[in-house]
Amino acid sequence: MIKFTNLSNEKPYLIFQEKYNEAVNAGQKNVEAISISSYNADKNEVDSRFVNLKFVENNQFIFFSNYNSPKSVAFKTHSQISALIYWSSINFQIRMRSFIYKTSKEYNQEYFKSRSVDKNALSISSNQSNSIASFDNVIENYNKVKEKNNLAICPDYWGGYKFIPYEIEFWSGDKYRLNKRNLYTKNKDVWSHSILEP
Numbered sequence: 001m002i003k004f005t006n007l008s009n010e011k012p013y014l015i016f017q018e019k020y021n022e023a024v025n026a027g028q029k030n031v032e033a034i035s036i037s038s039y040n041a042d043k044n045e046v047d048s049r050f051v052n053l054k055f056v057e058n059n060q061f062i063f064f065s066n067y068n069s070p071k072s073v074a075f076k077t078h079s080q081i082s083a084l085i086y087w088s089s090i091n092f093q094i095r096m097r098s099f100i101y102k103t104s105k106e107y108n109q110e111y112f113k114s115r116s117v118d119k120n121a122l123s124i125s126s127n128q129s130n131s132i133a134s135f136d137n138v139i140e141n142y143n144k145v146k147e148k149n150n151l152a153i154c155p156d157y158w159g160g161y162k163f164i165p166y167e168i169e170f171w172s173g174d175k176y177r178l179n180k181r182n183l184y185t186k187n188k189d190v191w192s193h194s195i196l197e198p
Contacts, residue, residue: 001024001031001032002020002031002032002053002054002055002056003054003055003056004017004055004056004057005055005056005057005058006057006058007056007058008058008059010059010191011184011191011193012165012168012170012184012191013056013059015170015182016056016094016168017056019087019090019092019094019170020087022087022090022092023087023089023090023092026087026089026090027089028087028088028089028090029089031087032052032053032054033050033051033052033053033085034050034051034052034053034061034063034083034084034085035048035049035050035083035084035085036048036049036050036051036063036071036081036082036083037081037082037083037084038071038074038075038078038081039074039077039078039080040070040073040074040077040078041077041078042077047070047071047074049071051063051064051065052064053085054111054160057162059164060162060163060164061083061096061098061162061163061164061165062103062160062161062162063160063161064108064111064158064159064160064161065128065158065159065160065161066123066126066127066128066157066158067102067156067157067158067159068127068128068157069128069129070129072161075100075161079099079100079101080097080098080099080100081097081098081099081100081163082095082096082097082098083095083096083097083098083163083165084096091172091173092170092171092172092173093169093170093171093173094168094169094170094171095167095168095169095171096163096165096167096168096169097165097166097167098163098164098165098166098167099163099164099166100161100162100163101161101162101163102159102160102161102162103159103160103161103162105154105156105159107159107160108154108158108159108160109153109154111154111160112152112153112154112158113152113154117146117151118146120151120152120154121142121145121146121149121151122142123155123158124145124149124151124155124158125138125141125142125144125145125146126138126141126142165186166185166186166187167183167184167185167186168183168184169181169182169183169184169196170182170183170184174198177198178198179198180195180198181195181196181197181198182194182195182196183195183196
């Protein structure tokens with residue numbers, strides 16, 4: 001689930017929350033799943049992965065990750081991203097473009113304390129996306145951390161990312177492919193709206 005706090009009253013955010021509520025009421029599974037696409041300028045490669053969107057705070061979308069992960073490395077080389085959500089229960093897609101930034105250490109620590117010790121143990125023990133000999137080693141490292149570490153302390157290599165979209169497209173699917181596409185683009189704090197052909 002996504003937690004909304006002090007949501008912006010700008011129209012794209014109100015539409016986002018309205019469609020989110022529709023999807024939840026329609027029984028959408030993994031409703032918080034969002035695909036983040038990044039570009040690694042050093043490798044000249046584009047990559048995508050799903051993460052859990054945890055919060056929408058005012059006009060900021062927030063998720064969490066290991067700061068040594070491939071996506072975090074990519075963010076350092078090129079801070080512009082795209083994000084994609086698809087809620088199949090209502091046949092609705094949301095595309096966003098934005099720049100991405102880390103959340104503060106204080107913010108990360110406060111959120112880390114609120115999580116379960118099981119999740120925190122994994123965040124501490126995992127060198128995300130690194131090769132390892134076997135899954136048994138994953139379990140071994142996890143159990144060691146769970147026994148020996150203070151699981152309320154957020155490590156420096158883990159934390160949040162926030163992004164404020166400058167472009168949001170809402171796509172509503174139709175069985176005859178007469179899809180509705182509403183594009184909102186922000187320029188100098190003003191949103192403009194246009195309708196796109198299917």
